[in-house]
Every structure is written in structure tokens, then in C-alpha cells.
Amino acid sequence: MTLADIRIALPLLILAIGALLTLICGAVTRKQTIATTIAVLAAVGAGLAAMTAPAVLVAPSLGLSASGLTRLFIVCFALMSAAVLVLSSGYNVYRDIRGEEYPATILFATFGMVALACATNLLIIFLGLEAMTFGFYILVAIDREQRVSSEAGLKYLLLGAVSAAFLAFGIALLYCVAGTLGISEVMQRTLAGTPNPVALAGWACLLIGIAFKLSLVPAHLWTPDVYEAAPAPVVAFLSGASKAAAVLLLLLLLPQAGDLAILRVPLFALALFSMVVGNLAALRQNRVRRMLAYSSIAQMGYVALALLSHKGGGFQAAAFYAIAYGIMSLAAFGAIGILERNGCGANLDDYRGRGFSHPLAAGVLAIALFSLAGIPPTIGFTGKFLIFASAIRAGEIALAILGILTAAVSVYYYLRVVTALYLQRSEHEERERLGVFETAVLGLSSVLIILLGLFPSPLLDFLRTQLP
């Protein structure tokens, strides 16, 4: 192991050591804040380590690399986990989730995402993805006092294990065809020329597995239940970071292949059904979290559309939208967590008038919802614009028109929440209780939503150098 190897693995090492320190800390002191502080420092440290690493390093003996795209996503994952830890510190007191295992599990899940981002072969990708999902199995069911949280955990675990089996079987079939686990060799040997039936079966299994992680229709059934029952910061992390990790997985694989004609039909179907089913099901929901869950299915359908239209710059659009969706869900579920802590229920009616009694949390939620609906000048508008522009450039006119129509439909259910927040008075007169750090995280994410919506070019230029 050389110094360069250690340099690449440094974010991973920091996260692993930080998680272990957090666990040990629980044995020494029962103070929750110390464990959380260590975990936040480890997450931020991992992000800084990735930022300062020299460009384009490869450690073949470890199966890791640190390209620009990888480092961008590592920084996103690390900062997102730090933000989630900060948001959970207040929320967990309200839900009475105690113990050092919560911050440690968040760090372990982040470890999995970072490992996936660094991977140069399919083994590390699989292990990273599963390490991340294991963390979420625990985090979803961590609130043992609530009946529904264990039910959500069971559903997520069973479907997740089935999808892991599909992923493993798909990778195994691709390995049989390609004879190696290296990403670029596998991609060139399994997708080029006349399709081999074994390779086709392998890709089908792999896509089913990834569709579960991205909650694309028809592998979306776990999404509403998990979004409804899990703690709000965990949902922010699940929806923001784990879906970004699954998009990153596809972005690591697909650009390596010369020709993606084989994957056009399955991606087309996934995008079509996710956009239609997600948006139509969200229209009928009266619970805000369930509505956002169905909307996330639709949003991932847009990402699938972007991946499909790779000839028109869709890979860049997908990467941009993955990051944008991460920030938006962090803001939305962070704000929902704070509203719930201040006595807000699950139904839309409970959100009435919160814009007056809880101005900050409701304001951040409103910004996040405007952005999810794709209203300018937010990051959601820029991301959707990039996706539909690339789809039209790549000749996917039918799907682009359908996407724009469903996005227009989606404005209705997002703005329904905003009208409930601001246009209806209610009798809540209690004061908003908010910590300094929570305010900072929420403020920062809403500033990023607007800032990246107004000035997306630095991020886009960077992505253009990294992706075809």
C-alpha cells in the first residue's frame, strides 16, 4: 500500500474511524452531543479530504479511484450526512431516539456511498451499495417505540434483500460474459456488437436491482411506507443521498460503454411509468410525506429520462439533477422534521397556517416545494430544463413532452402544500423552537437551492469536463 493509495482511501478511513470512535464514545459517556459532534467532524473531515486530494488518482490494488466526478459526489455525500446529523440531534430528542448507534450508523451508510463513488470494479460497487443499504435498514426501523417504523423497516429490508439478490445475479451473469469485474471492460464487452443473451439477462437483473434503489416503477412499492414512517432526517438522507448514490452508480457504468442501444427500451419504460405513476399517485395523497414519496418516484423518472437521452448531454443533466434533488430533499424533510417537532401532524390539514406560526421552517419547506415543482429561479427548474433540453436534443420527443406535461401536473400538488402553509389562517399560536445549527443547515440548503438555480454554470462546466 503506497502513499497514493492511502490518499485515495483517506475519506473512507476517516469515516470508518469516526464511526468506530462514535461507538466507543457511547461506552465512555452517555452524552448524545459528544457522539454527534464526533460524527459531524468525521463527515466534514471526509469531505475535506476528498476535496484536497490531487486529481485523477487510481489505486488498482484497492479497486479505488478518485476522479473529479467521484470527488464531487463524495463531498456531496459527506456534507449531506453532516447536515443530517445536525438535523437529527434535535429531532431525535423529540422522537426519543437515543444512543450512539444512530450517528455511527449514519457514518457507516456514508462509508458505503463513498466506497461506491470510488469504485473501479463491480465488487466494490456492490459492496458499497449494500453497506449503504444496510445502514438504511437499521436507520428506517430505529425508532422502536413506534409501531409503524418496524413495519416500514420490514418492508424495506425484504424488498432490499430481493433487490440485492437481483444485483448480485446480474453482476454474476455479466462476469460470466466479460471474464472480469473491471467496469470499463465489462461495459465494453457486454454492450457492444450483437447482444449476447446471457449479457442481456444480466443487464435486466442489474436494472431491476438499481430500479429498487432509485424507487422507479415497478420497484417503487416500499417508498411511500418508508417515507411515512421513518424519522424525518433519515428520510432526507435516504431520499437525497442514497438516490444520488444509485444515480452515481449508473453514471460510473454507462459512460464507459460505446453504445447504449440495448438499454434504451428498459430505460424508456422505467422513465415513462415512473413519471406517470408517481405524479398521478401523488395527486391523491393527503399526507404530506406520502405525497413527497410519490413525487420522488416521479423525480427519479426524470433522472431515468436524462440517462436515456445521453446523446444530448443527458449524463450531465442526470448528475446535476441528482445533486439538486439531494439538496431539495434535505431542505424539505429537514423543514418537515422541525414542523413535526413543533407539533405538526402528518396530514395536509395540520400544515394550515404554519407559515405564520413557524415562519422559518415553513419558508424553507415552501422554497423546497417550489424547487421540486420546477418553478424558476430555483435549482429544480434548472435541473428539469437541462433534462428536457437533453431529451429533445437526443430525439426523445415523446418522453420529453410527457415529462413536461407531468411536471405541469405536479405543480398542483406541490403548491397545495404551499397554499395550506400560507393562505389559510389557523389557531396555532405557539412559538417556533429551533437550534442555531439547524437554522444554519436549513438556511444554507435554501440559499443553495436559489443560488445554484440562478448560477448553475460553475457546476455544469465542471460536470461537462467529467462526463461525455
Added chain:
Amino acid sequence: MIVPLTHLLILASILFALGLLCVLIWRSNVIMMLIGIEIMLNAAMLVFVAGSNHWGMADGQVFALMIMAMTSAEVSLALAMVVYLHRRKKTVNVDEFRELRDQ
């Protein structure tokens, strides 16, 4: 190699399909669903070992070992959850857990 790769792939596909069927229809018992998932993962391991033998490389076998490690972690997690759910509701029937649903 005496057994051709195709035969192993066919056997593994049958195993995988059986495991999937077990998960889909045996909903009255979580433990049987977990066994179905195990059978699916074992089919994947069989394909890895077969491919590794076919190409004369060791990385497929390493992957199979890693799947074993992953599976044991997954099963311990799942069984812990089953014990907890059973204590809570006195049943392991998946269909009994349906408080979360669209209204």
C-alpha cells in the same frame, strides 16, 4: 471443465427463479421469505464460481466469498427484526403488517 458453463447457468437460473417464487408466494412466514432470498443469493454465488472456473480467474470466487459475508450480516439483521416484530405482534405473517397504506 467437465460441466459446461451453459448447464451451470441453467441450473442457477432455475434456483434463482425458485427462490424468487418462494419470496413472492410464501408471504405467511417471514422466515420462509428470507430462505427464498438466500436461495436467490446462492444462485448468484453459483454463477460467480462457474464463471470464475470458466475464465480461470479468482475474482469471481472472491465475489462469492463476499456475498457469503454480506448474507450473514443481512440474515442477522433480518432475524433480529423478526424477533422484534414477533414480540410486538405475535405473528410472522407479512400480510398482517399493513398499517401503512394509501387511504
